[in-house]
Amino acid sequence: MGDLQTAALALAGSQQAPDWLASVRQRGAQRFAATPWPNRRTEQWKYTPLSALSGKSVQLPEPSGYKVPEADLIDVDAYRLVFINGVYSPDQSDSLPPEVASFSGVNDDQVALLQNHLGRLADSSAHLFAALGEATSAEGLVVHVKAGQSLDKPVYVVNYSVGEQSFLASTRVLVVLEAGAEAEVVEQFLSATDDQANLVTAHTEIVLGDNARVKHYRLNLEHEGITHAGGVFVELGRDAHFDGFAIAKGAELIRNDYLLIHRGSGAHVELNGVYMPRGRQVVDYHTNVQHRVPHCTSNEVFRGIIGDRAKAVFNGRIHIFADAQKTLAELSNKNLLTSNRAEIDTKPELEIYADDVKCAHGATVAQLDDEAIYYLQTRGIDKERAQVMMSFGFINELISNIQNEAVMNYLLPVLAKQFGRENDLLQLEADTLDAL
Amino acid sequence: MLSINNLCASVEDKQILKGLGLDVKPGEVHAIMGPNGAGKSTLGSVLAGREAFEVTEGSAQFDGENLLEMDVEERARAGLFLAFQYPVEIPGVSNMEFLKASVDAVRTHQGKPELSSVEFMKLARETSKKVKLDQGFLKRGVNEGFSGGEKKRNEIMQMMLLEPKLCILDETDSGLDIDALQTVADGVNAMRSPERSFIVVTHYQRLLDYIVPDYVHVLADGKIVKSGDKSLAKELEAKGYGWLEGEVA
Numbered sequence: 001m002g003d004l005q006t007a008a009l010a011l012a013g014s015q016q017a018p019d020w021l022a023s024v025r026q027r028g029a030q031r032f033a034a035t036p037w038p039n040r041r042t043e044q045w046k047y048t049p050l051s052a053l054s055g056k057s058v059q060l061p062e063p064s065g066y067k068v069p070e071a072d073l074i075d076v077d078a079y080r081l082v083f084i085n086g087v088y089s090p091d092q093s094d095s096l097p098p099e100v101a102s103f104s105g106v107n108d109d110q111v112a113l114l115q116n117h118l119g120r121l122a123d124s125s126a127h128l129f130a131a132l133g134e135a136t137s138a139e140g141l142v143v144h145v146k147a148g149q150s151l152d153k154p155v156y157v158v159n160y161s162v163g164e165q166s167f168l169a170s171t172r173v174l175v176v177l178e179a180g181a182e183a184e185v186v187e188q189f190l191s192a193t194d195d196q197a198n199l200v201t202a203h204t205e206i207v208l209g210d211n212a213r214v215k216h217y218r219l220n221l222e223h224e225g226i227t228h229a230g231g232v233f234v235e236l237g238r239d240a241h242f243d244g245f246a247i248a249k250g251a252e253l254i255r256n257d258y259l260l261i262h263r264g265s266g267a268h269v270e271l272n273g274v275y276m277p278r279g280r281q282v283v284d285y286h287t288n289v290q291h292r293v294p295h296c297t298s299n300e301v302f303r304g305i306i307g308d309r310a311k312a313v314f315n316g317r318i319h320i321f322a323d324a325q326k327t328l329a330e331l332s333n334k335n336l337l338t339s340n341r342a343e344i345d346t347k348p349e350l351e352i353y354a355d356d357v358k359c360a361h362g363a364t365v366a367q368l369d370d371e372a373i374y375y376l377q378t379r380g381i382d383k384e385r386a387q388v389m390m391s392f393g394f395i396n397e398l399i400s401n402i403q404n405e406a407v408m409n410y411l412l413p414v415l416a417k418q419f420g421r422e423n424d425l426l427q428l429e430a431d432t433l434d435a436l
Numbered sequence: 437m438l439s440i441n442n443l444c445a446s447v448e449d450k451q452i453l454k455g456l457g458l459d460v461k462p463g464e465v466h467a468i469m470g471p472n473g474a475g476k477s478t479l480g481s482v483l484a485g486r487e488a489f490e491v492t493e494g495s496a497q498f499d500g501e502n503l504l505e506m507d508v509e510e511r512a513r514a515g516l517f518l519a520f521q522y523p524v525e526i527p528g529v530s531n532m533e534f535l536k537a538s539v540d541a542v543r544t545h546q547g548k549p550e551l552s553s554v555e556f557m558k559l560a561r562e563t564s565k566k567v568k569l570d571q572g573f574l575k576r577g578v579n580e581g582f583s584g585g586e587k588k589r590n591e592i593m594q595m596m597l598l599e600p601k602l603c604i605l606d607e608t609d610s611g612l613d614i615d616a617l618q619t620v621a622d623g624v625n626a627m628r629s630p631e632r633s634f635i636v637v638t639h640y641q642r643l644l645d646y647i648v649p650d651y652v653h654v655l656a657d658g659k660i661v662k663s664g665d666k667s668l669a670k671e672l673e674a675k676g677y678g679w680l681e682g683e684v685a
Contacts, residue, residue, distance in 0.1 A: 375524040375578075376534070377508035378484050378517075379594060380541035389537065393528025393577070400528070 004054050004199075009033055011060050011168060012135040020111045021103070021137065024118055028134025031124045035131055045128075047313045047345040048255060048284045053227055058199050060136075061085035061167040067092060068160045072190050076406035078156035081141055085161060085198060086169030088139045092158075099183075100155055102141050103172075110142050117174055121233035122203040127257060129229035133170050133201035140172030143183060147209070150182035154215075154404070161191035161198035161226055173204040177212035179237070184215040186407060194224040197252070202230035208240035210264060217407055218256065220248040221414065224281065231257030236296075238264030242271070245402055246285065246302075247411065249418065250277030250310060258287040262296040262324070269298040274395040276418065277310035284313035289331075291324040291357075300331045303395050306342040317349040320357050327357040335365045336394050338387075366394070392419045437462050437633045438483075438503075438602055443494035444658075445482045452478040454658030455494065460602070463630040467644055467669060468637045470655035471677040476637045477521060479655070480606040484518040485511050499601065512538075513545035515601030519591040519608050526578035531590070534578045535560055539597050559597065566626070567593045568619050585616035592623040603627070604635045609643040621646030641673035654680055 012029050037054060038045035066084050073080075079100055082092035088102045096102075101110050124131035143155055159171060177183055189200065200222070206214055218232060228251060234242050248254045260269045275283040289298045304312045316331045335344045346363040368390045376386035392415065399415065402408040438460040445453040452475045460466055470476050482489045483496065485508040496503040498516060506514065526534070539559075540550040551559065557574075564571055567589040579587050588608055595603055605624070609617055624634065624647050636647055644652070644666065652668040653660045654677070661680055662668065 369524075369526075372524050372526045374486060374508065375520070375526070376538075378512050378520075379534070379538035380509050380512035380545070380598070381534075381537050382509045382541070385537065385541075389529050389533070390526065393526060395528070396530075397528040397577070 004056055004058075005032060005037060007058065008132055008136060008168060011058070015060060015136070015138060017138060020115055025135055025137060027119065028124050028131050028137070032128070032131035032135045035128050038128065044286065048253070049282065050253075053199070053253065056166065056197075056199060056227065058166045058168040061087050061169055063087050064163065066160070066162045068158055068190065073158065074156065074186065074188065074406055074410040076154060076156055076186065076404070078154040078186065080156045080158065082158045082160065083139060083169070083171050085163060085167040086139055086159070086171050086200075097151070099145050099149075099151055100141060100143050103139050106142060110144060113144055113176055114142055114174060117176060117205060117207055118172065121205045121207070121235055121259065121261070122231060127231065129201050129255070130203050130231065133172065133203045133230070136168055136170040136201070137172045138170065140174070143173075143175040143185065145177050145181035145183050147178040148180040151184070154184035154186055157185065157187045159187070159189045159200065159202060161189075161196050161200060161222065163192075163196065166197040166199065168201075169198050170201045173202070175204070175206040175214065177206075177208050177214060179209040180211045181209065182213045184404065186217040186219070186404070188219045189222050189228060191222040191226050196223060197225040197227070200226060200228040200230065202228070204230070204232045206232065206234040206242070208234065208236045208242065210238040211240060212237065213241040214243070215403065216242065216244045217404065218244070218246045219407070219411070220246075220251070220254050220256070222249070222251045222254070224251060224279065226251040226254075228254045228256075230255075231259065233259045234269075235261045235263055236267035236269065239266040240264065241267070242269045243403070244269070244271040245407075246271070246273035248275040248277070248283045248285070249414075250275070250279070250281035250283055253282045253284070255284040255286070258285070259290070260288070260298065261290045262292055262298070265293050265295040267296045269300070271298075271300045272398045272401065273302040274398050275302070275304040275312055276306070276395065276415075277312055278307040279310060280308070281310045282312070286313075286315045286317075288317040288319065289329065291318070291320045291327045291329060293323060294325045294327070296324065297328040298330065301398065302333045303398055304333075304335045304344065305338060305391055305395060306335060306344055307338040309339070309341045311343040312345070314344070314346045314363070315349065316347070316361065316363070318351070318359060318361065320352045320354050320359065322353040324354045325356045327354060327359070329357070329359045331361040333363045334394075336368070336391060337365060338391060388419055392416070437464075437499065439497040441495050443482065443496060444492045445478060445489050446492055447478070447489050451492070452658055453482065456655070456659045458653065458660060460633045460635060462633055463628075464651065465628065465634040465636065465647065465649045467649035467652045468635060468655050469639065469641070469652060469669060469672055472639065474655045475658045476639075476655055477606055480518050480604050480637060483511075483516065483604060484508060509541065512598075513542050517595050517598055517600035517603045519588075519595060519603065519605045521607040521610060523579050523587040523591055525580050525582075527580045529578050530574075531576055531578050532557070532560060532574045535574075535594065535597060538594065542598050563593050563596050566596065567623055569593060584611035585613060588612060588616060588620055592620050596623060596627065601631065602633050602635070604637065606637050607639060608636075609638055609640060617643065617646060641669045644669045656680055
């Protein structure tokens with residue numbers, strides 16, 4: 001057992017939890033204790049260095065007076081829930097509709113739902129950090145929308161890491177949409193400074209009934225010092241839609257697992273993602289799309305820009321079961337290395353047991369288009385600037401396709417800043433082009 | 437303005453320009469016509485400074501400077517503009533951002549302050565109206581999903597924004613319908629001035645009905661084989677390029 005494992009289990013044991021959660025935590029603790037710490041030969045973690053993590057010293061968070069700076073928040077009309085180091089902060093959160101509750105505010109129906117579903121898709125026997133999250137989960141939220149209903153506003157979840165110490169911040173999200181229900185969930189992860197070194201585990205489980213639809217955003221915008229290990233685990237009923245977007249700016253380590261399971265025919269998964277680690281940051285996305293039934297579709301596009309001595313891992317698995325005839329599955333992963341010491345490990349993994357399917361995948365390490373750079377130069381733009389513009393353009397294609405305008409308008413200047421560009425033009429473009 | 441002497445250039449070791457000479461004075465419009473494969477587009481690329489094209493002999497002076505020693509962006513900033521035959525699509529880079537970066541680069545070179553975003557957007561909007569390009573195109577990726585005509589209008593719009601000294605139009609008429617051709621020609625004609633020169637490269641005489649040149653040159657097998665006034669274009673239209681082959685040899 002690694003040092004972190006021992007420490008985390010001790011912490012978990014010392015923490016109070018309501019009865020319904022205590023048994024979940026106990027299961028997580030047992031599994032976490034039983035899981036061998038990954039080493040270089042562990043396939044799931046082969047390319048992801050965990051050495052820094054095993055010796056990391058963390059403590060349990062306590063309620064604090066910290067506030068998320070207003071400027072870091074997305075200007076979106078939504079039901080907002082704020083977690084500071086994993087602790088729910090009611091006074092920074094909105095009053096919630098009956099469909100949404102924090103763990104501290106759940107009613108009996110919601111408890112029953114949590115008992116049924118928590119840890120079912122984010123299987124703690126299969127995912128190391130799902131086990132850690134389960135063992136230490138104290139807070140989170142549940143969204144439950146009944147058949148045919150839709151939430152009138154997005155649920156906006158803010159996870160803020162702050163303070164001198166390093167905390168173990170565990171949160172869970174459970175979304176259950178019954179048949180025909182609709183919801184939108186924005187998860188944002190922030191940290192106060194480069195030095196802030198929380199270990200964040202955040203697991204989100206989404207259960208979609210027949211014809212249910214969810215739009216989901218997972219925005220990892222933490223600073224340098226954060227280690228984040230979490231994931232999004234989704235089950236789709238007949239004709240259900242999952243429309244997801246993921247972004248990771250880069251930190252000490254960001255590892256996100258996506259598991260998307262088609263359980264009913266006609267279901268569709270759309271997942272776009274971008275990552276852009278710099279310095280010595282590490283970002284790792286493992287996605288796993290399981291086509292278990294016929295006539296489902298999935299379309300996954302991830303793009304990364306890796307600079308300096310940073311590292312990115314993309315592992316895109318598509319598993320088409322023998323029954324899943326007429327599956328249409330696409331996966332594209334394009335990467336841009338802007339330094340010769342940057343590293344990308346990209347690996348599409350296809351397992352196909354049905355014979356009448358269409359499955360396209362591509363993983364590339366791209367160069368910037370010389371023709372386009374020349375074109376920009378002939379307009380007086382110097383080569384370096386042209387390269388920056390094009391790098392930004394490489395991911396901006398995905399950013400500008402984000403359907404939630406508030407999220408898009410929030411991300412554009414954040415990314416522009418990362419690429420050292422002025423952002424007032426972008427802002428103007430978004431706000432006032434038509435008004436001028 | 438531009439003085440080209442005995443220019444020889446090759447691409448991938450294949451010689452395309454074989455001793456081309458051309459003098460363009462301020463305010464003049466020169467048309468360069470010629471059969472396919474004569475080197476018309478190569479001339480534009482060599483003058484713009486495209487890397488793949490190697491100048492093996494000869495010289496080109498632009499405003500008294502050695503053009504061939506300048507970087508691509510330096511040529512643009514010094515006032516040379518090439519309107520592409522096939523403008524490049526750059527998804528993800530917004531047309532507005534691109535145009536502003538371009539205008540700012542040229543203004544900075546001229547010692548002028550950069551335009552504020554608001555100033556620039558007003559200017560861009562007015563200019564887009566002149567070339568009948570819907571404002572929506574300003575928000576889109578550079579040339580991304582533009583039709584042939586829209587791309588050419590975008591080229592002319594850039595030319596108007598940058599106010600270059602020398603404009604080289606490389607087969608700007610190719611693939612244009614009459615309306616777009618008229619718009620492009622109106623744009624060019626509006627920019628004609630005693631200080632500004634144009635080199636209009638085209639395969640067809642049609643464009644020269646709209647942009648009337650001072651001189652017409654025939655480029656064949658890498659050099660200028662015949663020069664004349666605008667009536668030469670009519671003659672070429674009537675007779676084709678075949679009758680010139682004797683003069684090439």
